[in-house]
Amino acid sequence: MSADPTASESLRLLGPEPAGWVPPTDGTDHDVTIVGAGQSGLAIAHALRRAGIDRVAVLDAADDPRHVGSWAGLARMKTLRTDKKLVGPELGNPALGFRAWFEARNGIHAWAAIDRIATADWIAYLTWFQAQVRIPVRRGVRVTRLEPDGRGRIRVHLGGDTVEVTRKVILANGVEGTGGPRIPTEVAGLSPTVFAHTGSLIDFSALRGRTVAILGSAASAFDAAATALETGAAEVHLFSRRSDLVIVRPGGKPPALAVFDAFPLLPDAERWRRRAGFAASTPLDSVVRATAHPNFRIHLDAPWHDAVETGGQVEVTAADGTHTFDFVIAGTGYQHDPATRPELAGIADRIALWRDVYEPPADLRSSQAGSFPYLGPAYQFTPRDPDDTWVSQIHVFNAGASQSFGLPIGDVPSLRIGVPRLVEAISRDFVLADLHRFTPPAPAGPPSREEYAHAVWSGVPA
Structure with a gap:
């Protein structure tokens, strides 16, 4: 360029x-x-x-x-x-x-x-x-x-x-x-043929006509769900352990950048407290992008207990029941x-x-x-x-x-x-x-008053 x-x-x-x-x-x-x-x-x-x-x-x-x-x-x-x-x-x-x-x-x-x-x-x-x-x-x-x-x-x-x-x-x-990617133990045993993390390169075209499960409900999970739906997945089910989604809606007062600028100066206890209260959120447009598809479903209060690969599919045992999917994507962060x-x-x-x-x-x-x-x-x-x-x-x-x-x-x-x-x-x-290792620069040439001798005060008025 x-x-x-x-x-x-x-x-x-x-x-x-x-x-x-x-x-x-x-x-x-x-x-x-x-x-x-x-x-x-x-x-x-x-x-x-x-x-x-x-x-x-x-x-x-x-x-x-x-x-x-x-x-x-x-x-x-x-x-x-x-x-x-x-x-x-x-x-x-x-x-x-x-x-x-x-x-x-x-x-x-x-x-x-x-x-x-x-x-x-x-x-x-x-x-x-x-x-x-x-x-x-x-x-x-x-x-x-x-x-x-x-x-x-x-x-x-x-x-x-x-x-x-x-x-x-x-x-x-x-x-x-x-x-690196945070892989929950419930899905750690799945092979790459049926599982990927959102931090991996995913061939979404290969999911066309297939059922997909998304584990997690933060922004990357919703973006993966929407991409799979837009590419032609038959169904996409997103599972959240929370009872409700944390959605960032337009409007409101954005956080002051000055607070983040000073963050490393805060005491350790205050830094820990502020980070401990942090909850992964999703922009409203990411939610709307996925929910615009009629073949998208959100499972709330549905943490996973187990995921077993069998016959080229994944059998998921979640808090809301047992489900079978062709492919699983973990949007579980890092x-x-x-x-x-x-x-x-x-x-x-x-x-x-x-x-x-x-x-x-x-x-x-x-x-x-x-x-x-x-x-x-x-x-x-x-x-x-x-x-x-x-x-x-x-x-x-x-x-x-x-x-x-x-x-x-x-x-x-x-x-x-x-x-x-x-x-x-x-x-x-x-x-x-x-x-x-830094030495002061040496003067160029021997000392000389040639340029300013005429201006040196002698104590006698001119």
């Missing part, structure tokens, strides 16, 4: 990118390695470069350069769930923002005509954004293991015999974060225990979790919340042993940071303050670590 003249001009007016000021460190390949090249990874890489940190590697497991992040494969909603006016990866440069891109292609009045941003438009915008900021991405590269190098840096294993050493790692790998993440499993016992740091009151206990990593103010892992300082060189800018920061990190609302906060902290860390 070619450069946009307006975006290019905005970058020209900002001035040239600062020269890299971080002294090269012997034995390292990079100063920063960013894992993930979605909206977060690209925004962070762009901000680092504008801050003069240029030895940065951006890695992405996906090998398709046409789409940024996982939106094209996993985002099944028609529109984004966030306010269209929120700042995205442009980080203060309006010429790089979605609105500038959208109006340039659809006219200045098109912006007022949309309520929220279409997912297809967001995918196209992010692809355009990457082209404008010219962030090189190494695609088809999967990080298989992280480990210390014994000198305070991180060894990044990339499969085979490829190992790169970096001073800092930023995990910007989206909703899977520091864990867990964020580092021990379950392949690249973190080898160092998980060195990473402090919330359960290691805070003991909640009995009525607010949660094993799921307790398994989130306990992060510092720069999104960094906290070591269980204070001597493991290298642990804090790994920063978590993904959904695994939500317990520490109060909102899903990596989503659009988190970029406005999160990316500058992270980049400022990384810059500060490099300055403090390398202070002994």
